Amino acid sequence: MAPAQSLKPVADAVQPSRPIAPDVRIGHVHLKVADLDRALGFYCGVLGFQVMQRYGADAAFVSAGGYHHHIGLNTWESRGGSPPPPRSTGLFHTAILYPTRAALADALRRVIAAGIALDGASDHGVSEALYLRDPDENGVELYWDRPADLWPRTPTGELAMVTRRLDLDGLLRAE
Structure with a gap:
């Protein structure tokens, strides 16, 4: 969590000329992972998500409650890769x-x-x-x-x- 002092009060934040629809939600996240089975061990084995669909050793889509997917996991550009270094942009x-x-x-x-x-x-x-x-x-x-x-x-x-x-x-x- 970012330190509280770095958060801007609403009055100082840039406000949209027209707000987004109030029922908009973020539907899912798709993560690049180095090892699909290891990632599934965490998201399914530890947190309890269910695999909804798997594409071999390349990708899987997991969900809570039978939704098509809340989290996508793939190795398309990251198989065997390493995490981004500290002090870099990203998620x-x-x-x-x-x-x-x-x-x-x-x-x-x-x-x-x-x-x-x-x-x-x-x-x-x-x-x-x-x-x-x-x-x-x-x-x-x-x-x-x-x-x-x-x-x-x-x-x-x-x-x-x-x-x-x-x-x-x-x-x-x-x-």
């Missing part, structure tokens, strides 16, 4: 939204059981998030959103996100 992280706090707790249990280290864990007021890396060093955020009526706001009604330490023991007790 910061893929964020995977869990429907409940209990579902996020289950994800944390899976990550712990697999022996995967967390890069961080934050309470942002609007959400609780876990940060880690996949086997190709792609950043992964696992999070759940609090109900919008509980989001922190300024006295004038603007969103007031924070970055505080997440109580992992408390999260693990969520059911």
